[in-house]
Amino acid sequence: MSLEKNTLMPASRVEKVTKLVPPDGGWGWMVLMGTALSNIFNQSMLSLFSLLYGDALEAMGHRTQGAAVVLSTMLFVTNFGGPIAGAIVKLSSPRIVALIGACSCTTGIFLSGFSTNIWHLTFTYGVLLGLGLGFIQNSSFVAINSYFKLRKSQAVGLANVGTGVGQTLMPHLVRYLLENYGFQGACLLLSSLSLHGICGCLLIHPVEWHMKKVEEEVTVEEKLQLLEEKHKNIVIRKDSKILSEITANGERRGTESSLNENVKELNLVKTSVSDVNDINDKSAPEPTQKKGWLKKLYDLFDISLLSSPRFLNIIIGTALSVTSIQNFSMLFPFFLQKVAGLDKQHTAFCMSAIASADICGRLILPVFQDKYRIKARWMLILTSVWLIITRQILAYQTRFEVLILMSCLYGFGRSMVIVARNIAISEQCRVEQVPAAVGLGMLTMGLIVPPAGYFLGWIRDYTGSYVVCITAQNLFLVVLLVMWLPDMLLLWIAEKKSQKKNAEQMQMS
Template identity: 35%
Template sequence: MDVVQVSRIVPDGGWGWVIVAAVAVINMTNQSILSVFGLLFGGELRMHENTFTAALITNLNSLALNFSGLFIGPAIKSFKPRNVAATGCLLVFFGLTVCSFATEIWHFIVGYSFFVGFGLGLISPSTFMAINSYFSSKRGCAVGVSLAGTGVGQVIIPHVVRYFLQNYGFRSAVLAMAALSLTGLFGAMFLKPLNPPVTHNNRKHMRLLMDKEDKNQNSALQAIVVQPAQKKDPMPQTVLEPSKDASLCSRMGHRLAQALDLELLKDIVFWSIIVGMALVYTSTINFTMVFPHFLEHTAGLDSSVVAFCMSVVAGADIVFRLLLPCITDRLRIPYRVVFLMGTAGMLTSRLFLAETTSLPIIIAMSVLTGMTKSATVINNNLTISAHCRSEKLAGGLGLSMIAKGVIVILVGQMLGWIRDYSNSYVICLYAQNVVLLLVVLVWTPEIYYRFRRQSRNTSKSIETTYTMPTEQATETLHSRS
């Protein structure tokens, strides 16, 4: 539905930088929990023996996280982003507390998959909305700095988890992570709205829309009745009584299509974008889950070196989340091209990891993995925003989240089954590379074709601009003569 927009002055800074720091704290203590799933729950779930179960838990977590996009819009409209983010932090805390007392697989599914996943799904868009209201031209840098908080957490959290696991055991380690997630409430306190929010009554707005549609429908019916009356149709009443059930269903379907912006699905390029990003997202989640166990069981590294390699990945991710937006904005590289380059870089790093057990090469590929991962994370929503019109952006982001939720449960489970069936982390890495290669092979010719077409259109417009004054001058001379 369309909501009246109120013009606001965007300061491009000021209190906005305080909000960026607060969002970085929230991301550091909540979003980074996803990266330590394998390290935190691997021993309890015996991931080395059964990867399928762990993949099911993480994929259901991603399913809950992404399908929260169906109703996150009304939640942010009805409540402040501050309240939505605080609710997400509380749900993460409750889910991890449930996991600390878990004795069965379904306990982990309820605690981690649904409560933690749903909580993280509330945190991400609400914090983005808070930043978005304070920044315009510096929005990319602000988002990059806030996402760097996740990278800082990925550097620190693995060592904290390893310390608690070695000294206090599994339950104390999970409870420590649950307590740490409550730090996000402190960050949510600073998510102050730029201006007093516009009162948005969803029920009243829906009632006004229904009244407007009813008036339009009645006027159309009156026109239909007048036309048969002029032709002296003996039974004009047969047109007057439309099916009320059919009318209600069509109106509800129309409203649903408008709310979700389903007309975007008519665009084949949009399908390519959301499916490709969902495949990269699924591959990244599976890699995050198996990477520490690959280092431990295939490369033969001890737990301290494994934690160091994970910190190297996170450190490179942090640096490039800060630098990459500045570089791409200055060079004006399209967001989707940067995303594609990051995908190709992740494919390259995993190929080298699958073929070596040398520690220097593993560290170098860990750096490359962090660098290329930042390119896909930062440019995810930016790629959608560059393709969709501003009034369709919210629907585009929601459809992208839904695509991730569907593909992560299908392709992600297949990757977990491949690891269990082959009993090899190397084959699992190759399977991830097949997914990434598919995206590269589909996107590359399409992006190249669109670039060539845009270049031709630009050259034609330039030629038209220069030829039109010449033709006008020639016509003027002829008229004077």
Template identity: 30%
Template structure:
């Protein structure tokens, strides 16, 4: 029970200030820890050929690495969701722009990484290049040291109900029912709160994370104001659902969202694997020309992440709509690249493909946030990462097998485009259904 003179406070994100340092830290971590994915084929291509491994083996290696990262958060996999949650917590109005800038670090690294890998391979060989890149990746822990708890920089504002007396109450005293509600919120045992909800509470959302269904409690008496009413024991399966926030999967909108974002992630990873092979083995481009194409894609990506979120924030465009347009454009540009051969066309279409990929990646976690409650966001992000891992384990090796059996790189890229367009077709159907329901 609260004391007579205590006042409840709520944490208000600074929407700037140290939040921009958080954005810088996330950008540094993303730049040094995740930019190596697009150079996998460039770095390991000759090594895999010397070992006698084919495209299927390369696809299994890359997709297994990415899937394990999505499943368990080892290394950069642990950093990515933490960085998103940290940036999201520090911003309200400028959230889209902040997330876009923080993820733009990936593209700054991807712009420089192909040329760095080329220079390292030419001067130090495979082993020396790997040692230098390992040192570059060690900058990620330095960036994470800048992550501060929100409580250190947030503004503390008294809760409105603590400042203004209720109408009809002399002296500003709150009614007994209001006091009971506050007492129930404060005294709720943590065993009724899921791990994901507790994680959300650490990000400044304690009141939401510890909200309680008062319909399941008996009203406390005046003599036993602080006593708790015992709940009827729940079945084991119900406690597992509550503990892991599995109720997120009940609404078909959330699994549909996971499938769409997972397909986008899977297509981007496997396209990054296939494109350098297509350029070098099918079009017979040099290592420097291949690096230039990768740089153009990264440049388009970073331009999109730095500019598009500000535009969508001003126009109040939802993250899912932005992602939908970006995913369709990404699929089309990938297929166009697979049918191009001139250097100018390859550079232009790779830049456009980078723009679409940047818009999509900047909105993946924001799409998750739009379809779930705030206190369930950590669990929702985790589910989304698991779905990405499942798709990586299944789609990646299958695409590699098709390439080895047919020897056709464009066919594999077109299959990736088809997968992405099918996922967006499900999103379109969902949008039509939701629109019809609102019209009713």
């Protein structure tokens, strides 16, 4: 019976095809170097605000409230600049968007040195620098995502090491510049260093320049699919007459050499064309309709992504994780000084311990993730559990030695949130949707971070307890776990069922 079945079925044929795939290295390492260079001198400005502009704000007659206005504006513009950057990437390229962002950062730092009131500083630091940082974050991730597939987490981690290096070294440089050249001189020299970011962005070549050819063995069915995707103007039907028409009219469809080659390949696989009855419907060209400006904006920003509950779940979860770590970073120095009773020097040691461990985490954890093919969302779930336990223990410590150890553990775990957040978003969409998806993720952060920050600040002022505030920050990560764990378990069960079904089909064949 099985012999009769085999004779009725078409014989499977395996042939070699050449595909263009991302280099997963090569010039991609130069892209990482350029991104890291830009991060050292631009992204690190996020942590330098109080040190660089604190005295200038006091001279303008503003203190904590004025600083909050400028910082909130900068975070708002950075996150809301993400969707704009995503749209420009679709219209141009990541390289152009990164260059615009780097130029905006340099201009903002330069002009901030001439600020005479808080509104000048809000425009220069808040708007120009914030917009530049939003453009750089979006475009650099899109560029790295296009160059790397197998080692994506490792690549993003290496690019983000530049931010960690900048946060470690730049405060010492800023202190030196302020002492020797004053506020205006420090801003001018920092803007000149920011020009290195423009040089780094020039290293972001289009990935099409560096694609590599890979030969793969595919079956007849796979080859049909590849041909259909490559030449959508060829309608594949099971009727042999239409195949002969394609052969007769092939020269009018494109270049002679490539199309005749494809016709030969189609003739080779005629016996199995009956398995693709639905391709005709998918391949038929749809009548072109004129799009209105609303529809064009809808497509440009890929708003259709928001119709997916899973995508919404992911961007809200990543926003919660970023909100939690950002608020802890702002609260931690005050906790060390007012609760643990540390002086500024010991506080600086704890902050340096976090930054150093963060760099180590960005180098080590992505390698571990790529080696064992762990999804970014699982890494964020494991990281959230790590941060909850670490911070809750840290909240009750006062000894300097223990605080240094807990700072290192916290910084090591925090690094994965920075690395995996955009990867988790990109895993839920197609390659061409990545710029818009990352932009929508940043937009969600812009909507969640400010009110959540005010809420956590209110908890601290109302209770008068740093421990309660840290616990509230951990609750944001608990909400992330509640949102993500059921969905990830459902995906895991579905994947196991699919593997079991494929194994049964293989046994039957």
